[in-house]
Amino acid sequence: MINPFDDVYFMKRALQEAQMAFDKNEVPVGAVVVMNNQIIARAHNLTETLNDVTAHAEMQAFTAAADFLGGKYLKECTLYVTLEPCQMCAGASYWTQIGKIVYGASEEKRGFRNLNTTLHPKTKVVSGVLENECGDLLKRFFIEKRNLN
């Protein structure tokens, strides 16, 4: 039997969130938190809207997921995020003890991998899911920004 709830399915939901960020003139990064094939939190980058550099999609998604569950830890959850998390978000994921992180596009400069941020030992990582779609949205955003300035 085909399972429709695979990594691509949930990354598409994260991409919808990224598109919402795009439409608000925010750097288009989106995230969902999934537990037992159910989305329990959705968020997109709101750093400009909230005037707050901590308002990355992942941070809001962690807060919303914990609120939904009524517990601080996300051990049974997976974070889907369109861009590789930064040090702050990867550092937050350590505290959540999240089970899995799936990300789309890589972020060579500010991503947690090249900066060697320590994840929780129980957190698994999958990268490159819908990498091109996730990356293209970001590229399109920055090209449009450049053309407007």
Add this chain to the structure above:
Amino acid sequence: MINPFDDVYFMKRALQEAQMAFDKNEVPVGAVVVMNNQIIARAHNLTETLNDVTAHAEMQAFTAAADFLGGKYLKECTLYVTLEPCQMCAGASYWTQIGKIVYGASEEKRGFRNLNTTLHPKTKVVSGVLENECGDLLKRFFIEKRNLN
């Protein structure tokens, strides 16, 4: 002329915040953000109260300071925090471009220094201000916790 607004003065204010956390049965870490010798944000750890691992004192202080200033960046500001920031908070400080971080007690295991979190190149760091007072409050908290369990 003696300047009463030195690092010890502001760390004492951060310690007052840490004491408030202690009184709420929260891990006692406190922070203030200072600009031109004026405290523009105060916060203490609220991870239990808010059921949110991202509610570290520093994260809330950054958000509050940016809100006060009406701008995302804290280039002219100093963060005083009673405990060495973790990866998440140090990662957040990168995005704020904060001018200076002053902390009290060191955190060998989860602190940003041993975990090699990258700070913003313009962020200066001072450590060990009221180190014993800051550390003692934490020790007292964990001893009381242990005795209650």
